Structures are given as structure tokens and as C-alpha cells.
Amino acid sequence: MKPFGVRKIELSGRFPIPKEVREEISIKSDDPVEFFTDDGCIGIMKYKERCCICEANNDVKPFKNNFICQNCKDEIIIMANRKKEAC
Numbered sequence: 001m002k003p004f005g006v007r008k009i010e011l012s013g014r015f016p017i018p019k020e021v022r023e024e025i026s027i028k029s030d031d032p033v034e035f036f037t038d039d040g041c042i043g044i045m046k047y048k049e050r051c052c053i054c055e056a057n058n059d060v061k062p063f064k065n066n067f068i069c070q071n072c073k074d075e076i077i078i079m080a081n082r083k084k085e086a087c
């Protein structure tokens, strides 16, 4: 991790995200972000949809009213084909 300066948290709990940080993680005004905590630190990342099965956030596509990654989709197809063969 690299430091980007010090900011004060407002009474409302808001704080400005330094421009350099926004540029580094490619976020702009109105983009959704996710917060994480780890051992006393806060992490912020650009929000990406997650797979409803394994929680991966790469190669995720809409599936019905949720999102699913390609790996889980492939596993479901393999399991469905095995079930068809067993019948």
C-alpha cells in the first residue's frame, strides 16, 4: 500500500477521496464502490458484480435475477449433463 496524504472525516462520516486515489482505481463521481476492513485498515474498490455462487468478481455475467461467473456456469453445465446421462 502507498500513502496518499491525510484527510479529516466530517461529522456526517464523509471524507474526500484524493484525486490521485480515484484516478488510480478508475472511479469517478456516482460510481459505486465497496468498502473493506482488514486489521484496522479500510479498503475501497470500484464495485463489480459478484458471482452468486463463489463470489468471484471477474468474468461475471447476468443470470436470471443474479450474476454468475463463467467457471460456475461451466460446472453447472457439466453437472446437468452428468445428471442427463445418469437418467
Ligand SMILES: [Zn+2]
Binding pocket: 051, 052, 053, 054, 055, 056, 068, 069, 070, 071, 072, 073
Ligand atoms: Zn462463481
